[in-house]
């Protein structure tokens with residue numbers, strides 16, 4: 001079993017800080033501690049630059065201590081000079097030079113998860129799909145670009161602000177095997193954010209290019225609903241392999257989904273398929289199946305538009321409870337019927353060569 005964060009912290013508390021005279025956890029030099037599900041431990045020692053030599057010894061001691069512990073597979077410690085800077089603020093930067101779509105270093109594929117309309121379950125699908133892919137052994141990242149309501153930190157059970165040891169790169173967070181960065185983690189919870197166009201573009205570019213994603217088979221991008229600046233910027237700046245459009249079966253949702261598909265086609269982003277969410281409702285009490293929003297509307301629309309229907313996800317209380325609780329159903333009940341819909345989408349992406 002992988003060591004947990006508490007055990008790692010306890011071990012680090014045994015190591016002295018030669019300058020502060022306390023231990024390295026108490027003195028605050030241990031930053032951005034990340035203990036992975038696979039037992040990999042990663043953190044930054046943020047130290048006064050004049051004392052680098054003395055902290056080399058501390059680093060070696062911490063490495064040796066952690067490596068000797070059960071459940072730790074790998075230890076990676078980065079020594080950085082102390083800066084007073086907080087993680088970078090998302091200030092608008094210089095207007096970007098006009099450049100064509102770029103690859104994100106280390107990221108093999110980018111898949112956008114989009115919807116025409118808000119509240120149709122796009123983020124739920126993105127979170128579950130990311131977890132389903134991770135469970136299949138894919139290296140997966142999730143970029144929550146839903147500036148109007150970033151929900152991935154809650155759905156994936158992640159909190160805290162991501163660290164930026166050097167003030168330039170941003171270290172993402174990780175849970176359930178998914179590497180996550182969210183615009184929601186860069187703002188204060190209680191602060192309403194009003195995003196303006198150029199600010200949005202700068203923030204999205206920062207998320208894509210400054211976050212240390214590491215080597216990924218696929219980066220899923222949870223887009224805001226609709227057809228706005230973020231969709232445009234993503235498709236123009238990054239090489240997007242395809243988009244998945246999530247819709248409920250109602251006519252109005254479908255109408256907006258169609259607009260989304262048109263937009264991606266204009267931007268030359270292939271449509272990988274549509275997902276019908278809240279497809280049928282099976283009563284948890286009596287097992288009766290109801291079509292709350294109608295059923296099959298997305299299948300018909302997909303056929304009309306000539307795009308695959310990737311899955312039909314039922315409207316199910318467990319799906320909501322699981323996401324609200326920070327462990328999507330694909331990871332908390334991977335063998336359930338509800339989770340099967342998400343593994344089906346994951347398998348389609350792998351079969352299509354984009355994950």
Ligand SMILES: Nc1ncnc2c1ncn2[C@@H]1O[C@H](COP(=O)(O)OP(=O)(O)OP(=O)(O)O)[C@@H](O)[C@H]1O
Pocket residue numbers: 115117118119120121122123124125146149151224225277278313314315316317319320321323324
């Ligand atoms: N299949 C489902 N069964 C039950 N509840 C669901 C399902 N899909 C989504 N929900 C719930 O519906 C609400 C909205 O879902 P979600 O946040 O994923 O939508 P969204 O399309 O990303 O919305 P927005 O774009 O407006 O942020 C959430 O509370 C979520 O738990």
